[in-house]
Amino acid sequence: LTEFFVEPLFDLPLTVTSGQVFRWKRVGREWRGADGAIEYRYDPGSRMLWTTTDEISARSYLGFIDDPLDRAERIRRLDPRIGDLACAGSGLGLMQPTSLTETIVSFLCSSNNHISRITRMVERLCDAFGSGSMPSMEAIGQLGTKQLRDLGFGYRAEFVVEAAQRLLTLGNWEASLRTHDRHGAREALMRLKGIGRKVADCIALYGLGHYDAVPVDVHLWRAYCHFYEPTWRGRSLTAKRYDAIGDNLRDRFGMDAGYVQLLLYRTVLT
């Protein structure tokens, strides 16, 4: 049981509501969140964070870094327009959840879906096991697709169960995924039904720590067209254009590419 003070520069509510994780919610005056079996509570008034893990791990999870202004300045130097967003949003953290199972399940649920429903689906899955925490991949692999449909997963029920079963055939699937580099991880993940480029890149960025992964959703597509490729406005997001966007942002921002993606996404979000 750990309690610590969160620096004023870090914006926890902004960070945990930015679509990187889905099990945070406001309860009265405070915020409560969960990552796998780890629990969090935060009081915005006192800026105190309470957690069942240790402070180092909690800060890593939240994407807290010591030099957010340096990162913002670094980005501003590479592209002043994006840098202005970075300076304004320097309290936004790039999260690193420890539960890879939760990240995979969450983003499997994210396709063609609302954040509010993604949250409901993940919460219901956790509640279905009584513990209230994310079940193991083994437990998920043993679920029936009907059970998940009853929990509101819709057609993604098949994706989740099949993905779990496929991963489990790897034997030590988590260690296996973590040995890959960014591209290798994406290739491996995309072999699973229900995981395309976008979902694979989300898992690589948030779940596997590949900070140069660039998930491209419809919001980032619009923002990218606005800033970098006006001729693409109104066109469709093809696989080729998708990969060109990631390559370009990596050329421009290097290992900050994933964070730039988050900034742009968060900015466009209502």
Next chain:
DNA sequence: TTGACACCTTGC
């Protein structure tokens, strides 16, 4: 390589 379409639910 590109575009078109269906797909479970739910929130607006």
Next chain:
DNA sequence: CAAGGTGTCA
């Protein structure tokens, strides 16, 4: 009627 896409098929 669209939502942080993906699979499938011309």
